[in-house]
Amino acid sequence: MNSLYKPIYLITIFELISYIACQSPTYNYHFCLGPGNDTATASYKSDLTLLLDYMSSNASDKCFYNDSLNGIYSLFLCRGDVSSDVCRVCVSNATQTLTQTCPSDKRAIIWYDQCLFRYSNINFLGQLRLYPRLFMWNALNNTSPEEGDIGTRGLLYSLVSQAPYKENMFQTNEMVVGNGPGRRYGLVQCSRDLDVGGCSTCLRELLNQTEDCCIGRKGWRILTPSCCIRYEMYSFYEQTSNLPGSAPKNEGGVAKGGKSTRKNTIIIASSLAGFLATVLVAGFSYYSSLVRKRRQKVEGTSQEILIRSSQGSKAAQLTEESIHLHLSDEDHSGDLHHFNLATIQAATNNFSRGNKLGEGGFGPVYKGEMPIGKEIAVKRLSINSKQGLEEFKNEVKLIFKLQHKNLVRLLGYCLEEDEKLLVYEYMANTSxxxxxxxxxxxxxxxxxxxxxxxxxxxxxxxxxxxxxxxxxxxxxxxxxxxxxxxxxxxxxxxxxxxxxxxxxxxxxxxxxxxxxxxxxxxxxxxxxxxxxxxxxxxxxxxxxxxxxxxxxxxxxxxxxxxxxxxxxxxxxxxxxxxxxxxxxxxxxxxxxxxxxxxxxxxxxxxxxxxxxxxxxxxxxxxxxxxxxxxxxxxxxxxxxxxxxxxxxxxxxxxxxxx
Incomplete structure (x- = not known):
């Protein structure tokens, strides 16, 4: 390699190392949504691994991408302001985390500050999905009453009105509070597989929810599979996405003078840089993951997370019908799943009489069979049952914490539309x-x-x-x-x-x-x-x-x-x-x-x-x-x-x- 180009090459690599080191993604939350895939064939797992690897490789030059393989659908969406390198690191982290934490689930979703990644055995592409829904806010500090919420609502309304018509369905803005130096910052984004109407519907739904959960708090966000909205008292998004030290793209082919040696040297240097960058990305991803887990274990977190996996008329009150979790809460580290209502209806033949196992004081119990062949028992709380929401939440929280061979095992639950369902391991000999x-x-x-x-x-x-x-x-x-x-x-x-x-x-x-x-x-x-x-x-x-x-x-x-x-x-x-x-x-x-x-x-x-x-x-x-x-x-x-x-x-x- 000509010595003339060595300093340029070394500077680029060191700048890349420094840049990536400072841009490790910030994990928010993930769901392993099931249904459980304990008996998945080797070919299914192989297809999923192949698809995740392929999706990760496409994050090097795309900030949004979706694809499918043998009935498995996947999508990643990076925040509209981040660079391609940050996007690549985030998607790489996402695929690694889901591979490790959801190895037997056919559906999963994960949120970072910088990206979203999801996959499913059901084709969700182009479909508006508002659940599972994740609320995050600072649990301690609220805004002072004199600041008022009118400006906040105006900022969010303008973002929601503009984003659906942007090419990348992403919009940020800021506002000045009062006469002082204080500023407020907002961001909204839709998944780009939606059309304008779907994006608008999604964001307006979240905007409506802010009245109940978020207005008056210092910093919050609502995350769903199809869109997100975020508000902070500090600037959390980037105004530019150029990688430091990057040179302008050469549009014209070989430069005058026929410097083929220079061109070959640049190609070799670029290839080597790409290889080293890949290694560094993996290394920093692993390192940042360890640091993050260690920090959460020792320090906990001041952010409160509220998970909404329910929808419908009887699930409107957030504080009453949602399950509160903290990132450091070890009581909820198991494999409790939220089951989609459509999945349970299919498993129980729409709660047919032939699938009914019996009738309890709070409602009937049905036998179900998941697509993978696993049998389940579904307790369907009657609308007229005296077991209300309190008893339902009580049962979920209690059984989830209990582990004994002589206690029935709770696999998951469903709070959707007007249904309250508990999914248990199936007992072949009933009661x-x-x-x-x-x-x-x-x-x-x-x-x-x-x-x-x-x-x-x-x-x-x-x-x-x-x-x-x-x-x-x-x-x-x-x-x-x-x-x-x-x-x-x-x-x-x-x-x-x-x-x-x-x-x-x-x-x-x-x-x-x-x-x-x-x-x-x-x-x-x-x-x-x-x-x-x-x-x-x-x-x-x-x-x-x-x-x-x-x-x-x-x-x-x-x-x-x-x-x-x-x-x-x-x-x-x-x-x-x-x-x-x-x-x-x-x-x-x-x-x-x-x-x-x-x-x-x-x-x-x-x-x-x-x-x-x-x-x-x-x-x-x-x-x-x-x-x-x-x-x-x-x-x-x-x-x-x-x-x-x-x-x-x-x-x-x-x-x-x-």
């Missing part, structure tokens, strides 16, 4: 009541299976009461809330009515009694008092049902005025406990052990909560024959009287789920 109280299916439940169901349910309750990070009272333990997997292992489900206790709290009181009579502890049903001992009572009732094969709810013998509980206590106290045992297992079970378990169940359903064992003690009693069992107190009179009232006067009941 316990479907077997226990069916004259034919109950024969499948031999003693080994019944004892396993009892002990597994006990361990699940013990985890809720004692081992989880929060002390949780289920409040509605019953046979149809115990689901059975392929091997008939029990999993407690339905946490819509669950309550958490903090610190040393032992009991609470409620004016709204929820649950199911027949399983409800008398102090809860009659006085609204509940505690862990309320769940112990429900567990005792469930034990008696499993051992006898009889329903507690509705069990009433008019000739002797007895409930299942008083009937069991009477037989046991007279030494006739064997008569309570389900005839389907009576001939093939250890009678003395079953009688001992009836004894334990009667300890759990004593009227006085203080006399009932804890779940830890109950598990110890169930697992050891050497532990001496105390005598249960007198017949469960309160429960018997209450159940007697229910059978005789079923309409004269307190507010509850029956």
């Amino acid at each position: 316990l009541d479907a077997f226990l109280f069916d004259s034919e299916k109950c024969k499948v439940l031999d003693w080994e299976k019944r004892s396993n169901i009892i002990t597994g349910t006990a361990r699940g309750l013990q985890y809720l009461h004692e081992d989880s990070r929060l002390k949780i009272i289920h409040r509605d333990l019953k046979a149809n809330n115990v689901l059975l997997d392929d091997d008939m292992n029990p999993k407690i489900s339905d946490f819509g009515t669950a309550r958490t206790f903090g610190g040393n709290q032992m009991e609470a009181n409620t004016e709204r009694v929820v649950g199911t009579f027949g399983y409800m502890a008398p102090e809860y049903a009659l006085e609204g008092l509940f505690s862990t001992k309320s769940d112990v009572y429900s567990f005792g009732v469930l034990m008696l049902e499993i051992l006898s094969g009889k329903k507690s709810r509705g069990f009433y013998q008019q000739d002797c005025g007895q409930s299942l509980l008083t009937y069991a206590w009477l037989l046991w106290s007279e030494g006739k406990g064997q008569e309570l045992i389900d005839p389907n297992i009576a001939g093939n079970c250890p009678i003395h052990e079953v009688l001992r378990w009836i004894h334990i169940a009667l300890l759990c359903v004593q009227d006085d909560p203080a006399l009932r064992p804890t779940m830890s003690s109950a598990i110890l009693m169930l697992g050891s024959k050497s532990v001496n069992l105390p005598q249960p107190s007198t017949s469960p009179y309160s429960a018997a009287r209450f159940l007697h009232m229910i059978n005789l006067h079923p309409l004269n009941l307190p507010t509850s789920e029956i």
Whole structure:
């Protein structure tokens, strides 16, 4: 290489290094949208990897690009003011992050300050998409009242009015506040696969949302797949996008004098520079990612993020119907997905009767099958259900934090239009009541299976009461809330009515009694008092049902005025406990052990909560024959009287789920 050109070449490389080092993209958030692709073929994953690599390579000379491969659609959009080098670094980071964090999802989206990247197995190109929606703002500092919002609204309105008609659908502007030096800055942008009408609709929707979420705050943004809007008190966008040190483009071919050596040298230098730049981009992307993760872990963030994955008339109140997350919040680091309503409708054959698994107090449950063949169970909250938004959010947040083999696993949720849906792992054998109280299916439940169901349910309750990070009272333990997997292992489900206790709290009181009579502890049903001992009572009732094969709810013998509980206590106290045992297992079970378990169940359903064992003690009693069992107190009179009232006067009941 001619020495004349070495200094020029070295200066260009060092300037490029410096420039890229200062332009690492700022991560905002991402969604792995599913549906889960756990059984994806190798060819699908290979196609996705190939497409992402190809998209990343196109970011070197484009700020917007979309493409597809074998039914996978993808798009990237860089902010309208950033240079091609910043765009390339941002898209490279985006593809790497999605590859690492969403390896089994067919749809994903990620936002940086400098770019957006998304892919899907559904063709979204040219389609207006407003969800998932991401709100970000400074959680601490608000604007002072004297500044007013009129100027802010005017700035945003002008941006929204102009951007759809720009070639790149991108617009920035600033305004002066009052008579002082203060300025405010705004930016709007649409994805360029939209037409003018789609862009205008998208931005005006976000502009309307600012009234509820953002006006009056110091710095905020709303991000969606199709458009975004941002407002700050500092200049956050670039006025020019020229790379420092770049030379003017030569439009005329070979220069006079025929300096072919110079041309070849420049070509070689450019090729080498391109190679080194690629290596540097990858290196800086990795380094910036590590620095960013370390900074977030140590310092957290002052920016609050509000995620809207819902839409429709009943999802209008942001603070009520959205799930709040902070970037440093470790409670939400799992794989909870927001499922698209159309996806769930397709999986359940539009909630057809043939897919219905059963009906709970809050609505029906449907079986679904995802495109990849994975089976799911969808709990569809009835519009008339007494489980409102609070119970829905309660169930989502609670189950998401719980991890135990005897608790059902929540896969995701959907808040869209008027639907509130919870998506669970599918239990092939549905619920316990479907077997226990069916004259034919109950024969499948031999003693080994019944004892396993009892002990597994006990361990699940013990985890809720004692081992989880929060002390949780289920409040509605019953046979149809115990689901059975392929091997008939029990999993407690339905946490819509669950309550958490903090610190040393032992009991609470409620004016709204929820649950199911027949399983409800008398102090809860009659006085609204509940505690862990309320769940112990429900567990005792469930034990008696499993051992006898009889329903507690509705069990009433008019000739002797007895409930299942008083009937069991009477037989046991007279030494006739064997008569309570389900005839389907009576001939093939250890009678003395079953009688001992009836004894334990009667300890759990004593009227006085203080006399009932804890779940830890109950598990110890169930697992050891050497532990001496105390005598249960007198017949469960309160429960018997209450159940007697229910059978005789079923309409004269307190507010509850029956």
